[in-house]
Amino acid sequence: MDIDQRLLGYKEVKETLNLAAANYVASLYYLERNFVEGVLLDIGSTTTDIIPFRHGEKLYAKNDLDRMLAGQLLYHGCLRTPLSAIACEINFRGGRIKPASEFFAITADIYNILGEIGNYSCETPDGRDKNHVESMQRVARMLCSDFDELGEDEIVKLCEAFREVQIDSIKYNVKRVMEDFKIDRVFLAGIGDFLGRRVCSRLKVEFKLLKEVTEVYNNLPCLGLAEALNDEGD
């Protein structure tokens, strides 16, 4: 399937650039036909997709740069993103502080500490354990400190501050995409859907959790492809 949702024969595959994003395009094929219109909010380990869809139209931007400019692709996710790239400044002890510009801790560490995720799949920045104490050590290093210097309460507050910044970024862009295309409902997907719920609740918008709609929601692109093949057979 190419970027325009056209099914291609093997010999037609010439422009690989048009295929690069085929995964979410196939997902949209499924969503458009089953839910007519909406915004797909798919928060993954590394990136967040905020993709508008309406059956019969192609609303989404078609390459990564245009998607970033349109607020449809955010290059942060709920596992692999370095905290230094989440917040260039963060609230701490009543002031604003710039965290260390190093690969010390990742979003998986804050969501691990805050109890939002269980045993996560990606590597840790320092190659050490994924338990709460090690995660807290890594987060403390973002302020050039260690666990004892800050203590558990302050590290938890710091994690909450990072989470706020990430939620704000997603919220701002979901609102923007919804307004751009006059769409009023959201479909949540991805391992970061716990963030998506908070975003929708703060925006006071209706949302559907895709994993409640279909058990195979992780295979959305395949569902879309199957549906496309089926439609073509009609």
Place this chain on the structure above:
Amino acid sequence: MDIDQRLLGYKEVKETLNLAAANYVASLYYLERNFVEGVLLDIGSTTTDIIPFRHGEKLYAKNDLDRMLAGQLLYHGCLRTPLSAIACEINFRGGRIKPASEFFAITADIYNILGEIGNYSCETPDGRDKNHVESMQRVARMLCSDFDELGEDEIVKLCEAFREVQIDSIKYNVKRVMEDFKIDRVFLAGIGDFLGRRVCSRLKVEFKLLKEVTEVYNNLPCLGLAEALNDEGD
């Protein structure tokens, strides 16, 4: 020399934490005795120190966390800092865009492209060359693009936008430290002094380039130690 500028005998060295920052403390010893008061703005490859000094007083914060909170330590420099940690959002094509949260390009790339630095000492993120074209490729990746997608003019503008963010951050904190201690002049050091000049000129404050004051300015800590030893001998 410990964090309080006391020369220690070998046997007195018990608290290594008090020695960690001895380098800038020794530099201050030299500066206080030769220039009485000022703010040392030392922009290095990885971090930026903004340290107030006044002969006979200890104005500076004494550990990294307190220094960060006081705006006296910024964890970004002019070579090694990932661009994703410099700007969480950047002006581009009239809008705001969040660059990729990856270790694609560093500050050395932007100052290389902008002609501010020559052959720099640190490694590149992708292990490839340090010429302008390779630097531009790396910077383009920050927007999930390549050189051809953006073109040279747009990449240069992007570099200028990153430089603006870094200058603003330094400027804000230099102003803050100068006001906190009612000091009106700056002493510039470090390989990033080209940024320091811009900061001072925008703040309209008097500055002295330490490399014009002494040829061995890279050895400021040693000068400070020598002076301290000399004073003790008096």
